[in-house]
Amino acid sequence: MQQSVTVIARYTFIEGLRNRVFGLTAVGLICLFGLTEFIGELAITESQQIQSLLIGSGMRVFTVVTVSLFVITSMTREMHDKGFELILSLPVGRATYYFGKLLGYFALATVILLLTCILLSIFSGVAATFIWAASLLCELGLIIAVSLLCLFTFNNVTVAFIVVMAFYFLSRSIHAIQLISASPILESHAFAHQFMLYLVNAVAYVLPDLYGFTRSEWLAYGPGSGVLAHVLQQTAIYLPLLIAAGLFDLYRKEL
Amino acid sequence: MDLAYGLTKERPFRVVPAWIIAVFCSALIMQLIWHRLQPRPVPVVEALPPAPAEKFLALASFGEQAALSRILMLWLQSFDYQPGISIPFKQLDYPRIIDWLNAILALDPRSQYPLLSAARLYSQVPDNARRRMMLAFVYRKFLEAPDHRWPWLAHAVYVAKYVMGDQDLALKYARAIHTHVTPGVAPYWAEQMELFVLADMGRVESARVLLGGLIASGEIKDKQQLQFLKQRLQEAEKDSHK
Numbered sequence: 296m297q298q299s300v301t302v303i304a305r306y307t308f309i310e311g312l313r314n315r316v317f318g319l320t321a322v323g324l325i326c327l328f329g330l331t332e333f334i335g336e337l338a339i340t341e342s343q344q345i346q347s348l349l350i351g352s353g354m355r356v357f358t359v360v361t362v363s364l365f366v367i368t369s370m371t372r373e374m375h376d377k378g379f380e381l382i383l384s385l386p387v388g389r390a391t392y393y394f395g396k397l398l399g400y401f402a403l404a405t406v407i408l409l410l411t412c413i414l415l416s417i418f419s420g421v422a423a424t425f426i427w428a429a430s431l432l433c434e435l436g437l438i439i440a441v442s443l444l445c446l447f448t449f450n451n452v453t454v455a456f457i458v459v460m461a462f463y464f465l466s467r468s469i470h471a472i473q474l475i476s477a478s479p480i481l482e483s484h485a486f487a488h489q490f491m492l493y494l495v496n497a498v499a500y501v502l503p504d505l506y507g508f509t510r511s512e513w514l515a516y517g518p519g520s521g522v523l524a525h526v527l528q529q530t531a532i533y534l535p536l537l538i539a540a541g542l543f544d545l546y547r548k549e550l
Numbered sequence: 551m552d553l554a555y556g557l558t559k560e561r562p563f564r565v566v567p568a569w570i571i572a573v574f575c576s577a578l579i580m581q582l583i584w585h586r587l588q589p590r591p592v593p594v595v596e597a598l599p600p601a602p603a604e605k606f607l608a609l610a611s612f613g614e615q616a617a618l619s620r621i622l623m624l625w626l627q628s629f630d631y632q633p634g635i636s637i638p639f640k641q642l643d644y645p646r647i648i649d650w651l652n653a654i655l656a657l658d659p660r661s662q663y664p665l666l667s668a669a670r671l672y673s674q675v676p677d678n679a680r681r682r683m684m685l686a687f688v689y690r691k692f693l694e695a696p697d698h699r700w701p702w703l704a705h706a707v708y709v710a711k712y713v714m715g716d717q718d719l720a721l722k723y724a725r726a727i728h729t730h731v732t733p734g735v736a737p738y739w740a741e742q743m744e745l746f747v748l749a750d751m752g753r754v755e756s757a758r759v760l761l762g763g764l765i766a767s768g769e770i771k772d773k774q775q776l777q778f779l780k781q782r783l784q785e786a787e788k789d790s791h792k
Binding site: 390470471473474499500501503504528529532533535536538539540542543546547548549 | 559560561562563565566567570571573574576577578580581582584585586588591
């Protein structure tokens, strides 16, 4: 099984190379570098902080969108080209196929992240960059797993991508939504309000706490203690959940 | 069974290995417990950032200046209701709010929203110094487009006269409406506000002279309107004799 996983992962990674994903990332980084250098020249003070914050927040969204789109389109193509059926016609289990794909996409995300870190290390400290990058890697792991799950569930690029983005941005902003729903201005004992409050809290329970992941402020002011442990704990719990859900859908998929 | 299986797009649940369901259930339980153990989100008061340069906002709007103007206005308006906290107007940084209103108005000068907020929302603060700043902003912006922005200066007259009790300020704004707005653009009650303020200040003679001037210039043509204004003057005269 291990050998099959490695082979599938290797070919998934090669597909990323041939699709010029790294080229796109390099161009994106060069553009971002030019933009931050320009903004850094304009700033009167805190120019390095501004530059690291801009690169950090820009690359976070860029990598999440790029990786998610690549996973969804690559899997769709494989299903349309019957590559999926071809692999499963060999003595390869569905779980093996899933983990091979997951590992391949994860390796791709790691390389994109390494390219980002090279640029980021110019403007930010090594320790801060390392923790930020480790957190983004966990975030990308979750995004890859949720992209696979959405594609297996919806079988449609547009729907899958929209759902992944909705999931991502909702997870990032659920804290603020919880606070707003509990705000004194909205406080009432009406059933509708109470229902909404319970609903928001219930949704928060099943979403990953991406609000605490990959904060750009870590690059400017240094990460607080325990942030990485929090990120790792959440990933260790949520990633198996997504993998199991993805496998559940993959096993039930009719060829 | 086989026929039913063949007709469905998905295979039955029993094909899913038990270990996947076990991992899913245990991970879900772990997630619920982990989330329960996390501290509740704590509201944090954020200070209003300085308003960016107008050129920067125009650049950031990508050509959708009117849309960005409305979005920023909604954001600014809700700033006193930050997630989980309600901040009294008194604690808001009024010079910064004025900078933001100015920048938002520069994005879309046809929008009435920033001036409405200045005249009707931010002037409700129980602090005359802050009210004065907001009314001065409305006055400055009124002078740039009197025919378009007179309603907000008319509201400023009301705030100055009845809320702040500053008759001189009310008179200044009422006079500005009369002087700068093109005759016929604003309704007569707005154009004649100066007259009402003067009468209320007990300066009946000045009001009489102004009314005479208005009649002589032909600005007041409607008989009922003239009758109303004369009646209002007589009442003010009686009050001043008491």
